[in-house]
Amino acid sequence: MAPDDEPSQLPVDEAPAETLLEAIGQPAVPAPETHAHDIAPPQPPPELPPLDLAAPEPEPVEVQLPAETNDHEPEPEPPPLLQRATEPEVQPKPARAVSPLADKVVDALVKTVTDAVYAKPTAAERAAFLREVAALVEADNAQDEAPAPAGTDSPAGLTQYAATPAPEPEAAPVVPIEDLAPEALPEISTKIAGRLGSATSILKKPESLDPFAQIGKSAFKLPPAVESQDADEDTGELALSLLDMMTGGNTSSQPQERALAADTLLRLVPKIPVRQLLAIAERVSIMETPPNLLVARLIRDPRPEIAAPLLERCMHISDQDLAAATADGDVHKLRMIARRRQISPTLSDQLIDRDDTSVILTLVRNPGAALNHHTFFRLADHAVAHHAVLAPLATRADLPAPVAFELFWHVPQELRRFILSRFLTDSENLNRILKITMATQGGDGQGTAEPKFPPREQLDQALVVCAGGAVDEGGQVLADLAGIAHETALRVLSDRDGEPLAVLLKTLGYPRSRFTEAMESLQRAEVQFLRPDRKIEELQSIFDTLSFNKARILVTYWDWFVRKAGPYAPQN
Numbered sequence: 001m002a003p004d005d006e007p008s009q010l011p012v013d014e015a016p017a018e019t020l021l022e023a024i025g026q027p028a029v030p031a032p033e034t035h036a037h038d039i040a041p042p043q044p045p046p047e048l049p050p051l052d053l054a055a056p057e058p059e060p061v062e063v064q065l066p067a068e069t070n071d072h073e074p075e076p077e078p079p080p081l082l083q084r085a086t087e088p089e090v091q092p093k094p095a096r097a098v099s100p101l102a103d104k105v106v107d108a109l110v111k112t113v114t115d116a117v118y119a120k121p122t123a124a125e126r127a128a129f130l131r132e133v134a135a136l137v138e139a140d141n142a143q144d145e146a147p148a149p150a151g152t153d154s155p156a157g158l159t160q161y162a163a164t165p166a167p168e169p170e171a172a173p174v175v176p177i178e179d180l181a182p183e184a185l186p187e188i189s190t191k192i193a194g195r196l197g198s199a200t201s202i203l204k205k206p207e208s209l210d211p212f213a214q215i216g217k218s219a220f221k222l223p224p225a226v227e228s229q230d231a232d233e234d235t236g237e238l239a240l241s242l243l244d245m246m247t248g249g250n251t252s253s254q255p256q257e258r259a260l261a262a263d264t265l266l267r268l269v270p271k272i273p274v275r276q277l278l279a280i281a282e283r284v285s286i287m288e289t290p291p292n293l294l295v296a297r298l299i300r301d302p303r304p305e306i307a308a309p310l311l312e313r314c315m316h317i318s319d320q321d322l323a324a325a326t327a328d329g330d331v332h333k334l335r336m337i338a339r340r341r342q343i344s345p346t347l348s349d350q351l352i353d354r355d356d357t358s359v360i361l362t363l364v365r366n367p368g369a370a371l372n373h374h375t376f377f378r379l380a381d382h383a384v385a386h387h388a389v390l391a392p393l394a395t396r397a398d399l400p401a402p403v404a405f406e407l408f409w410h411v412p413q414e415l416r417r418f419i420l421s422r423f424l425t426d427s428e429n430l431n432r433i434l435k436i437t438m439a440t441q442g443g444d445g446q447g448t449a450e451p452k453f454p455p456r457e458q459l460d461q462a463l464v465v466c467a468g469g470a471v472d473e474g475g476q477v478l479a480d481l482a483g484i485a486h487e488t489a490l491r492v493l494s495d496r497d498g499e500p501l502a503v504l505l506k507t508l509g510y511p512r513s514r515f516t517e518a519m520e521s522l523q524r525a526e527v528q529f530l531r532p533d534r535k536i537e538e539l540q541s542i543f544d545t546l547s548f549n550k551a552r553i554l555v556t557y558w559d560w561f562v563r564k565a566g567p568y569a570p571q572n
Helices: 017-023 100-118 123-145 155-163 184-196 211-220 233-246 255-271 274-285 292-299 304-313 319-325 331-338 345-353 357-365 373-385 387-394 401-407 413-423 428-439 456-467 471-482 486-494 499-507 512-523 536-545 548-563
Strands: none
Touching (some): 233 255, 233 274, 255 292, 274 292, 292 304, 304 319, 304 331, 319 331, 319 345, 345 357, 345 373, 357 373, 357 387, 373 387, 373 401, 387 401, 387 413, 401 548, 413 536, 471 486, 471 499, 486 499, 486 548
16 A cells, blocks of 8 residues: 555546545535536646656656636545555566586486386296286186185175185295296296287297397407507507698698608507507598508508498508408408498409308498499309398399399299399380391291290190199290290299299290189199299289280290300300
8 A cells, every 4th residue: 555645646547536436435526517618628648757666666646637617626535545556566586596416316216217117027027927927817717616605695695705805815935037947937828828818919939049140240240459569648649640740731731741740650550559540540531642551551450440441431542452451351351341432343353252241242232333244143153052142132223134034033022023023124126126036046947036826725735744744845845835945944844933934924825814724733733833832813913914025035035044145155
């Protein structure tokens, strides 16, 4: 409340005096009668000074009322109760000081709870859990199978029996996992699975060791770096300072100064610790003109992690230096070279000569490795013996078509479809080339310019002969009808996946409506030409989507490989 001696802070426009008097029960004073000419023009409200929050008391504001006549008494002042109290200033709450130590404690608590929730249970905890669940399951089964006590025939007795709490089963003693018999865990797991159902995912199969994982880790893991006996931290700091002089550029040093710094650094290499030597190798690998002698010394270091940055990323190393660096046959260094961004065909041949599967696999997966035409045939032979190389080799962008058609016999079904869709196309020029190829094939007059399909009865007879077990006789008939070598037909019949036979029948113009019946008869024959689990629907799809031109090209390349002609000739 404002003091009594202060004038009212209530503006006239907010509440008239009559309304305020009626609110406290006093009679309102009648308004004086005035005429239009006696009313003073409205005055604009006075401009209030800006509010000074620092002032202890607000300044009173004078309110000008309209002029009144003298025959009326002045309007009495409202009582002090009607004076508006000045609102107290709301002081903002001071910001709560948060200690950094409190944040660390909260983070530690959250991490502790998270680790406890997501922690993997130990073997002893899993065994105790399985024993506890098995005990509960057996107790539940015993309670379900136990006969109802006497006196529960009536509804009242049954209600009393149901309300009786069941005795709590005794907790099984905790036995360490080492003392538990090996056959106990499978028995417990079987009981729980029988109770919960076969579709449950609570029980986890015991982890089995992956032999290939251990082989892969041991093959690709770098040996630990061995510190030199003469290693000195001060020498490493000096070497880094010399490297700074070398990388300063032409503006900060002269060529002879950089050469002297490189030669001095070369002498200090045996005394540099491994950590600082790694930093030097990283910086030298990105230099525009690294010192040749220093690079040759670092890539020949017996520790692979020292030579790794240079062997993988430095593009200013000659093939001769790289070959000299791998003269000792270090597999780790060979794989580093195989991961280089650019590899010449000569260097690729040198890496393949090592005959290491991990190195060849790394090289084949590298799109920047340039390979000669004859190198692909060598890689194909290696892939046939090591199937891990088949998929990377079959999907290389620069794979020649003859090599791809030869890999067709060894890749799985998915890659066979990939080869058919990538290397076989239909076009008018291809059709003309195919006619010329068929007219000149073999030079023995078997090929013709226009395709002439044999009678369907001869094809059916040849398939019946093959199904009867006379594979040589049936293969000879198919070879004569297709104009290919006898060995090529036998190779087609010996493939149990069925794709080569579908391609050959497409070349011979076998009717689409009878293809499924022919494949099923060959699958049920005494000599099974197809695997029992081979889906005939997939072969039917390949037969339908394959055109005559595509099938004829594929059969032609297969025949060239058997005859050692065309791209498969030894002289080519």
